Amino acid sequence: MEKKMQRSKVKKGKKKILLWILGSLLVIFLVFLGTAYYTVQKTMNKINTPLLETNTVEKTITKKEPFSVLMLGVDERENDSGRSDTMIVITVNPEKQTMKMLSIPRDTRTEIIGHDSVDKINHAYAFGGVPMAMDTVENFLDIPLDYYVFINMEGFLQIIDTLGGVTIQNDMDLTYDSYHYPKGEVNLNGDEALIFSRIRYEDPRGDFGRQIRQRQIIEAVMRKASTPSVLLKATDMLDVVGENVRMNFSVKDLIQLQSIYKKMNSDIDQLSFEEGEGTKIDHIWYYIPNETELQQIQTELKTHLK
Numbered sequence: 001m002e003k004k005m006q007r008s009k010v011k012k013g014k015k016k017i018l019l020w021i022l023g024s025l026l027v028i029f030l031v032f033l034g035t036a037y038y039t040v041q042k043t044m045n046k047i048n049t050p051l052l053e054t055n056t057v058e059k060t061i062t063k064k065e066p067f068s069v070l071m072l073g074v075d076e077r078e079n080d081s082g083r084s085d086t087m088i089v090i091t092v093n094p095e096k097q098t099m100k101m102l103s104i105p106r107d108t109r110t111e112i113i114g115h116d117s118v119d120k121i122n123h124a125y126a127f128g129g130v131p132m133a134m135d136t137v138e139n140f141l142d143i144p145l146d147y148y149v150f151i152n153m154e155g156f157l158q159i160i161d162t163l164g165g166v167t168i169q170n171d172m173d174l175t176y177d178s179y180h181y182p183k184g185e186v187n188l189n190g191d192e193a194l195i196f197s198r199i200r201y202e203d204p205r206g207d208f209g210r211q212i213r214q215r216q217i218i219e220a221v222m223r224k225a226s227t228p229s230v231l232l233k234a235t236d237m238l239d240v241v242g243e244n245v246r247m248n249f250s251v252k253d254l255i256q257l258q259s260i261y262k263k264m265n266s267d268i269d270q271l272s273f274e275e276g277e278g279t280k281i282d283h284i285w286y287y288i289p290n291e292t293e294l295q296q297i298q299t300e301l302k303t304h305l306k
Contacts, residue, residue, distance in 0.1 A: 043238040043242040047241070047242060047246060048249070049246045063260060066091065066093040066306055068145050069145070070089055070145045071086070071088040071148070072125060072150045074125060075198065084106070084125040085210070089101070089137060090102075091301050093305070098269070098304070102272065105207060105208075107121075107287040108120065108121040108287045108289060109121075109281070110139075110140045112132065114136075115132065124136035133148075141298055144305070147247065149245070150246040156240065156244040157190050157194045158244075159190075160188065162236045163221070163225065163237075166221055168185075168196075168220050170183055170186045170216075176202055193217050225237065271300065
């Protein structure tokens with residue numbers, strides 16, 4: 001029986017990020033399809049986890065209807081349900097051939113839908129998994145979310161060792177305990193990449209710097225995963241992907257996505273919160289968005305989604 005996540009319905013850059021995750025997953029599946037069909041199908045059965053929504057018809061990507069995606073990069077550790085360290089909302093308008101991408105600061109203070117509390121937005125996943133994260137972001141931005149992509153960053157980075165390591169361009173000299181990452185080209189194994197993606201306080205940019213590094217790692221993984229040499233590691237790679245990625249895109253949706261992106265404009269709007277401020281409430285640090293800026297972003301996303 002098809003798995004579904006329970007979810008209550010709440011009223012309501014650059015295209016590389018989505019391409020790295022969805023496009024490269026499609027590449028992996030299509031490349032492996034001829035040599036490892038059974039493994040591909042088994043992996044897709046694990047990955048594809050639809051959300052059960054009340055009074056909602058399950059959406060299918062078309063070449064005309066706008067749609068939205070919530071990307072969650074979650075740092076799950078032993079005996080911990082994890083926090084969604086990376087939260088990115090992407091809206092796509094196939095007819096206009098445009099896309100907008102918004103990174104939400106993980107410490108943003110907002111109402112947690114379904115938990116009857118006001119807390120950091122990334123706690124929504126810890127309290128109620130993907131469904132609560134979706135509902136909370138929908139409420140925060142006042143837009144519907146059609147799709148999600150969940151990545152368990154710690155487990156997913158095991159794929160780096162399977163690939164034989166990755167190379168990134170580090171923009172800042174960083175040291176964390178015994179780990180040193182010099183500025184410039186850096187080769188990383190899975191363990192080194194995991195620490196690199198977690199560094200926060202050693203970077204003066206804080207959480208924003210960490211988001212940059214997580215994107216760099218994801219880009220490097222997907223770039224290497226799309227090379228012909230990975231065919232020899234097909235089964236191992238698909239096992240890692242199957243254990244650490246969840247989404248409600250079907251293979252049909254992924255194929256349609258690739259068709260849309262071929263026609264997509266390269267000039268993509270990358271939105272961000274810039275006018276908010278950090279403050280402590282009850283000894284806890286929060287990011288408080290500027291209300292005017294938040295409303296402007298909400299309006300821009302609503303208009304893009306029609």
